[in-house]
Amino acid sequence: MRVRIPTKLTLAVSIAMLCSSAAQATEGGGSNYPMGAENYLVGALPPAGVYPLIYAQHYSADDLNDDSGNSLPIDFSLDANVVAPRLLWVTDKTIFGGQFVAAALLPLVDLDVSVNGLSQSNQGVGDLDLTAALAYHHSPNLHTAVGIDLFAPIGEYDKNDLANIGRNYWAVQAVYAASWVDPTGLNADIKLMYDYNFENDDTNYKSGQEFHFDYSLGWGVTPNWTVGVGGYGYKQVTGDEVNGVDIGNKGQAFAFGPSVKYANDQGFFITMKYQKEFAVENRPEGDAFWVKAIVPF
Template structure:
């Protein structure tokens, strides 16, 4: 399948006394939550209508600078919960030798941020995602997908707020992925994304382009269960721009790895769960996440 969104905090840099070069991308956040995709990510199901629901809990008590060391911010804390229903239509239409699919995600986010003696909590609909995809079944076990995801600035945003559940700019992700699926034996998945961010016109801030790989690998036992590991690789590629000026040498980066579990009912629905801890973080918050996913036909 395709991407999922979770809005991380956008910090009010001036009020908190944090220099802009401490965080990469605006507020150290992103339209996309790395690590959401894993087992079975890139194998389109047969034509039909499907529902996918992702749920995430994320927590962070530490902000990392360009050298990977903690940045002293009084009382820094982020707690986020999100439920993101995704509607998927796999059409009977063939395109470029593959199957055309369309999807949209409407995330509901609860975000609690504390820093610099301030705190704020927001709950509401985040930035909606939509786009087309083409899936190819190269063999009974090997599947690929290519997609374009569009992130619309529908979530609540105020440049003077401590916490925002919207990014206030459009973004586009170019997506490619592959899944190797066995009922018994080795399984592996990787989804590669290149994110291009538009300018936030309220702040005249344009976050740099982002490169993300979500991955999973594990072993299926033949009874529907697959056990393994999953995580992500995140690297900012281009510099941020503020008021037309570039901020060099402060690109964001992070990695994550943790246990992953999948149950395939064999009747068209499946469940996945995974947790991970972020490492190698630069110019972003470092934390822990728990993901749950359910997929079923409608």
């Protein structure tokens, strides 16, 4: 259910956000990709087949940082609960030596935002994420994947709303992922991404280009259990643009925390991760809890 902000309150919110414009790196201070979503096995695609996955996240932040990493003097809070089903299709077709993979993800979002006493809640479907990739299995331990994500702006959006689930612009993301997998030894994973954002036609705002990565590092304490750490790194490469004018506002963030994975011999696995953000500039700073599961059939 959407809670509409009256016109005068919308103006007040706009003034409050303009006063803290340094904390608006990328439009609204967010990104199409949910930072830190991936964990162990990110580069190790399963055998040919169709796999349903589920991602679940709780994110909370009550600091909005400026370009020096200091919390702005604003009464701010953000809480998001997300459940994102994903359908993964690993084919038996090869292109350039890699196994062709396709996927689609559609997040279901419950969002609450408060700024200086003004608040709004919104629930609904977010933007669609479509993936095409090639998967490589170099050895029993080393696996990689390269691909492209397309973010389609189908999520609910209104430029006068404080809590927007959709971002109202297209984005393309290049991806490279690698995993070193050892059930009774070292496990290391990284997913490198570079985003190009197109303009939001409703606001004439074009968010800057973004480089970011998810990572995990762990040890297989048994053939089924891996424990370690994980998180993400984020750096905005180019400034935002309004009506074609570069206004800067480059964001930065890092996150770190414990991570665990359980996998059985039938292809099922689940990962859980807590991550705390730090060294954040021009973005909200908070923490997140992630769960990811895949069920073969």
